[in-house]
Amino acid sequence: MDIKSYLKERCRVVDGALERYLPREDDLPFNLHRAMRYSVFAGGKRVRPILMLAACEAVGGTVDQALPAACALEMIHTYSLIHDDLPAMDDDDFRRGNPTNHKVFGEATAILAGDALLTEAFILLSDDGASAGVAPVARLQVIREIAVCAGSRGMVGGQVVDMESEGHRDIDFATVQYIHTHKTGALIKASVRSGALLGGASPGQLDAVTRYGEAIGLAFQIADDILDIEGTTEEIGKDAGSDEARGKATYPAVIGLAESKRLAAELVDRAFEALSPLGAPAEPLRQIALYIIKRKS
């Protein structure tokens, strides 16, 4: 398969659905909806929704079954970026080369746009019209899966520990692992598990997809940490070396660059191994993993 065209096509499908699901800019309050849309359509690669669709198909489901939940997850991811960028948090002026939400709409609207995107995700997840015939029990399972992974013991928890660790030069490996498995890993895991649940996965299939998700979630983050050191500002969309300048808890900072690269490769192997029971329908999941780890080349 041609992974680049596959990702481009899936990105188009997700963007089209987000366009339909998000409140329109001419619905009151205009400015809030403009702010929500600004960040959702600021050039995201839609990694999480694409993973959800691929996981759904890998267990025998269809794109339609997972598309609303995939968009909901992207809304949650976007809210987390808006709040992360706030002056009280990472205080970033740019993301993916564009001014951050609070630089364009002001801090108050940015906070509320984040809140509204998080809430909109659950509106979409509980929308009968968007459910594509998925059983109510499975839909509740997916809501719970996503909420747990996004909450205080998932993504938000990772963000808190990341923030508390910033500037501490003596962060240990366990803390870096906690931050990464929670801050970014939890939502990646939620994306593939939700896709599998919506596609009607058997317990064995769900387990395979879960182990894949855990491995690649961590691999993606390590790849990001490496890119922050080796990439150019243009490639990263923010200043190169900014993690180090900020004293961020990263893998290269704690276990070194070479060992980080070795670990990322090992995690991809582990992800492939996990998928073996799923056979050919899991091929996109394999290709996505390879592509994202190697996206520099």
Add this chain to the structure above:
Amino acid sequence: MDIKSYLKERCRVVDGALERYLPREDDLPFNLHRAMRYSVFAGGKRVRPILMLAACEAVGGTVDQALPAACALEMIHTYSLIHDDLPAMDDDDFRRGNPTNHKVFGEATAILAGDALLTEAFILLSDDGASAGVAPVARLQVIREIAVCAGSRGMVGGQVVDMESEGHRDIDFATVQYIHTHKTGALIKASVRSGALLGGASPGQLDAVTRYGEAIGLAFQIADDILDIEGTTEEIGKDAGSDEARGKATYPAVIGLAESKRLAAELVDRAFEALSPLGAPAEPLRQIALYIIKRKS
């Protein structure tokens, strides 16, 4: 019925359930869970959860059926207060006589504690263990009801318009009505409608409770606006006259104090009228309305 003992007893029931449902302070990340609990247990009167329980019983349901959703709604209410108080928003140092969340835990943690409380609400709403035998379809309806009322076309929308109107002396009646029906009214309506849905309401019962909720949601807000003018700082838990000082869009500012009092009384009449088909089981809903409007006396 003795409404004061009723409210006190229900408050105790809700507090006990919140204690059980919220993440513990000795669960990682400690500080985040401490911040979440700090604001949830900062002396709230539990009006929304108590309304939800009363609405559930008014249509023939039980307290157990609505208790988890009632706690979820209180978490959403609490998150909205934490974010409202932030320096970028209302910049309040005190709420109910206590230092606000960001004054105790810092701005970043306060933002994340709000995010986590909003998310925790949906964890609880989608928790099978807490569902007390309510059918999955009804649970999805309640999740949607609450999410819509809390989102960009509900509570958050009202907050945005309120913020944008601040300091504009020429706010019209329609804008004040938009702010109040959304910022506070939406969650009140969600509380009684969710209670009725969880209690297995007929369409007629749901309609009665909805009209009651719309009327008292607005009445409560007008009563609050009046209290801000006539109450003492001790009664209000914040500086008296602070709405006026800030140029807040309030009913007394737009239609005058006397007309505001007349409107509040009319809304309570309307709420009583709406409840007439429900008979005696709706008595607590009637008493709650009267008590809250007259709480100064």
